[in-house]
Amino acid sequence: MSTPPNPLRRNESSRRAILEAALQLCAEDGYGRLTIEAIAAHAGVSKKTIYRWWPSKGAVILEAIDDMANLLADHVDTGNLAADLHTQLSAVIELLTPPNNSAITGLIAEALHDKDLANDLRERLIRPRITAFKERMRIAQASGQLAPDADLDVALDLIYGPIYHRLVFHLGMPDAEQLRTLIAHALRGIQPA
Amino acid sequence: MSTPPNPLRRNESSRRAILEAALQLCAEDGYGRLTIEAIAAHAGVSKKTIYRWWPSKGAVILEAIDDMANLLADHVDTGNLAADLHTQLSAVIELLTPPNNSAITGLIAEALHDKDLANDLRERLIRPRITAFKERMRIAQASGQLAPDADLDVALDLIYGPIYHRLVFHLGMPDAEQLRTLIAHALRGIQPA
Amino acid sequence: MSTPPNPLRRNESSRRAILEAALQLCAEDGYGRLTIEAIAAHAGVSKKTIYRWWPSKGAVILEAIDDMANLLADHVDTGNLAADLHTQLSAVIELLTPPNNSAITGLIAEALHDKDLANDLRERLIRPRITAFKERMRIAQASGQLAPDADLDVALDLIYGPIYHRLVFHLGMPDAEQLRTLIAHALRGIQPA
């Protein structure tokens, strides 16, 4: 009968050492070469301690990324929708471009064949950003920059889709000018018939 | 001084046994559990023979997939652009949906941290389909269903992007009706200003 | 920076299983066909555990042989030197004659091109027997059966030498009668000028 570990007893400094070691090693050697063994050694922690609190190295990285506050300046509102989307998407692209991308693309890769990790990734990292995106879009609707009956799910697809399409096939990220064009076309597409 | 193996001496029946074993094992146990060891055993082949001709298990799967002709009914032309895109995207979605997706999503995942594999994947599998897509779009331009000066790169982004965005974050693939809506909006977005 | 494993943590039952498996497999298939892989499998132990504690299969066999107590009834003293030597040498010949000889001759063979193993073999197995031999000879000197100033190193050479000469060139071991003759001549040779 295995009892789940008691969170009250958890050693916070170990936790932080683990997350920092994970991110650092990931940046140094890439996600593919990252091992629980190395994280433990580098954090001065026993492997058991990692396995007690996380089910996989993906989960460690996920929590490490989640822990870094303000990864994205989330959907600021300067009043200009296209400009704000440009700001936001530039930040996302930055995160997905070498040499900053190892942890995140590694996580995405792992999630592609780990259903549990995929759920965690979506619910903890992505869902809140989708919500923030939609809120920004609703403000745009309120201010008349976007049709009041525009489909925000379609908006999400058209605006973020291109980036991930390019990511998975290494098609190259858009530069600032291309991004502007892309956003303009996407916004046009969103308008209802 | 390592010379590359001589392709003339290659044993075609071994090659085929390897590719078939790889696909079968991938379908059975998933890409993550696929090992060179198992492929070799299942194909009745020595590991050395696999390592002689492929640099990684990803490369094996890539060639296996590439070998299957007519994976996609590539961009048929019935005269109706939206309908043809719907047909084509449905086929792509089918390939990316369980239980058929293990090999392909596994390959995509691996390519996310293997630059060489990523290049091979793009050039051998993706690039030809992009070309086919653009040809179909040019026909649509010629027939007046699409503006003659529509940006086909943007088209690619807006039409295929949503699928891969949903794939990487497990957001659920669109059903037939949602797909229709998506295509309609994307096509509207493509039209130049 | 590799630290040697901590002997306090060693699993004694694994150690014994390994040594027993090694001896058994050696007896079954011969030293030449003995593999670390098979020892591990047969002992229900991971290869890593073997490599952690022994540098080579020779070292495993050496420890296994060393572990068997009373391999030789070491130089009994019945008061009759020639008879006692005959007893002792017969036992040695027995060990070096099929089907009992696989482990020991295998070890000797390996030691011929592994200096470290050779040192271990000499110091752990052979040196104590040389000491015991010399002690028996000193008793013989005390009792007047051997000249008090006989050179015991020469004695060792003349008495044990023939056996190993015959071993390495497969010249056939002496039978009881030949052995008696050999000992008689060797003892005569030992007497100082």
Next chain:
Amino acid sequence: MSTPPNPLRRNESSRRAILEAALQLCAEDGYGRLTIEAIAAHAGVSKKTIYRWWPSKGAVILEAIDDMANLLADHVDTGNLAADLHTQLSAVIELLTPPNNSAITGLIAEALHDKDLANDLRERLIRPRITAFKERMRIAQASGQLAPDADLDVALDLIYGPIYHRLVFHLGMPDAEQLRTLIAHALRGIQPA
């Protein structure tokens, strides 16, 4: 039905290249690291050619050693038996001492668990030397330096035995003075009762 290779067709220059490569590689890396693969590559010869003419790497080395004429100045006769034995044994010791010993001790080691090789080694290399030794001893008997009824098999044992005893247990070879002493004692032992 495999026919044995036709010796008339044999390529002598390949044969020599193989034997030379074998000896050279053996001297460089030691018998243990010697491989058929490396011999073939180094001799510019296909592996098949080696396997066609020799059953094992031991057999190659044996032939290579056998090919070197005058390995030993075989039992010269200066009229002084002890001195001649000293000359002869010194030459043997030289062959068994680093850095010249790799091929020969390797061969001895291999013969310890390869019965066929052991027979070849004995009959091709050792037996002729034993014969030569006995002839020299018979001359000594004729000249009165040795008892006419001395047992020459015992002589062989007492004179050569010590060297191989020391070899197999790495007990150190005798220096010139020790060797003189050893021969003196052995000769004394040989005299019949």
Next chain:
DNA sequence: TCTTAAACGAGACGGTACGTCCGGTCTTATT
């Protein structure tokens, strides 16, 4: 002199074992 069958170099092949790495579990001693 011209076959023609062998020996040959090259090296791919199915295997077996190597020695290493890491995953995930478990034990021991410490805090």
Next chain:
DNA sequence: AATAAGACCGGACGTACCGTCTCGTTTAAGA
């Protein structure tokens, strides 16, 4: 009770050689 340390079993890694097996290409015999 959670931890650091680290031994343990398992299993896959990628490599090295084994001995066998085609492939063409010499090459030397005997017709």
